[in-house]
Amino acid sequence: MELPFPISTYHERMSRVRARMTEQGLDGLMLSMPDVVHWLTGVNSVGYLWPQALIVDSSAGEPTYITRTTEAPGVAFCSWLTTPRVYDIAVENSVEVIAEVIRTRGLDQARVGVELDAFTLLPGNWDRLRAALPGVTWVDASNLVPEERLVKSMAEIAYQRQAAEMADYAMERVFEAIRPGMAETEVAGIAAKALGEAGSEFAAIPPMVVSGERSALVHALASRRTLSRGDVVCVEIAGVVHRYHAVLMRTAVIGEPSARVREVADCAGRATEAAIAAAKPGAPAAAPEEACNAVLNELGLLPNRCHRVGYSLGVAFPPGWLEPMTLVKGDPHVLGPDMSFTIEPNLSLADEGFGIKMGDTALCTPDGSVSLSRLDHSLRVVG
Incomplete structure (x- = not known):
């Protein structure tokens, strides 16, 4: 057994x-x-x-x-x-x-x-x-x-922390490897290999990699598109331990980013951090969304937010990893200690030819919420 x-x-x-x-x-x-x-x-x-x-x-x-x-x-x-x-x-x-x-x-x-x-x-x-x-x-x-399942035990949280470490490891290996001339599928394969090296089980959703104009496609899977200098590259992966998931999303650019890409990515990072800070015990489920939206509105980016700000996360199998609490207006849940959830204010600027993915798995503690990832929320410059 x-x-x-x-x-x-x-x-x-x-x-x-x-x-x-x-x-x-x-x-x-x-x-x-x-x-x-x-x-x-x-x-x-x-x-x-x-x-x-x-x-x-x-x-x-x-x-x-x-x-x-x-x-x-x-x-x-x-x-x-x-x-x-x-x-x-x-x-x-x-x-x-x-x-x-x-x-x-x-x-x-x-x-x-x-x-x-x-x-x-x-x-x-x-x-x-x-x-x-x-x-x-x-x-x-x-x-x-x-x-x-919304409130996790200490053992469940320990598995999610391990899963988050695996996701961090894999994301860093991806950023180290990205170069012009690679296909998105090759980048996704590097992510999958790194997750395996770290000990992760298969995730409910495979690594998602989109680049260039495809970076505005939030839920697209990797294609055979070849990466070029100047491309924005969005990566979404999950580490998994005993089926407990920790999701991680980050964005890189190959070479020097444009001023517009940099300011949008910076705003997305600050929105992520504001949402995590707002996810305090006793706060309504919509509090992170409200904090996130306030930051996005500084650049008028709220219409470009194409995804719920987050949702509860734990045990999952293909084809998805959502639990019932969603961090949106109208959700009746109240945040409390030992709840884990994603924070992911993903942005699609299709008319400008790029998108930004930024997301963590967060844990609500008695003192407030914290990211389970040790990676910062900045745009990565690679290649």
Whole structure:
């Protein structure tokens, strides 16, 4: 058995989730998101590409994890579960198996929470499951478990700190390597190699590298575009330890930057620092955004901010790494100690032919928030 935490930690997490179930009037849960299943059980696999479900009822017993037979050795090795229900995709229908387990656990006439926002619950399977269990009252519980994960334990924070060190190492190797004539894909490969050297696991999103006019494309993946002198190069990576992510974003320029690139990058750096400083315990989730916007408005850059200022971050699997708290106006969360989140006031100036990425993973402490990165927020001049 290979677990990042003692089994008692998983039992304590299950107790907290069951208490939240009771508060919300639920008799059971059907969970399928890989980050949720991993956080509760330790299961660590991309097997969620096929239907999976973790069925939790109000008893103190072990939940039932349902997955295909291929995943059985991984469940035994990576989780504390002892009695998974595995199905053979050649002879069994996964939806029928899930329905069977729900009936067996006495939930076929109950109120059952389900992650309606889950990409792992395909519309066709959802329709078939409801048809197979007409007596179930389904309740959207997409954020029930993720809400329990917002405040991190000391052990979880330690993993994120390690992940941040790995991201710092990889970003520095990237900046050392960037030269004219490289392709964006080569730069992304250098980032991936450096992350591996540092001990990072694969991230929920691969290294993103954009350059020149493509630097205004905030979520584009690396292309075969060749870097040239004068190019702005934006890099986004994440270090990962036991699936705990620490995201890092920085921008470099090959050769001497223009005055405009330098002033925009400087503003983005100051906006990042202002947002981190505003993320104090007891502050509303929107406080970092308000502080960031005040700095960006000095240069009239607010219309160019093309991304939320940040969001909570922790355990993640492909294809994404968001937790439910977002640092935007209207989010009801209040910041508190041991919450971790990104700060990333990314800017797209497509009409000027460049963009700026600047972002850290931050941790809220009793004395205020701090970046987990040791890298400063200045524009890097390379090549």
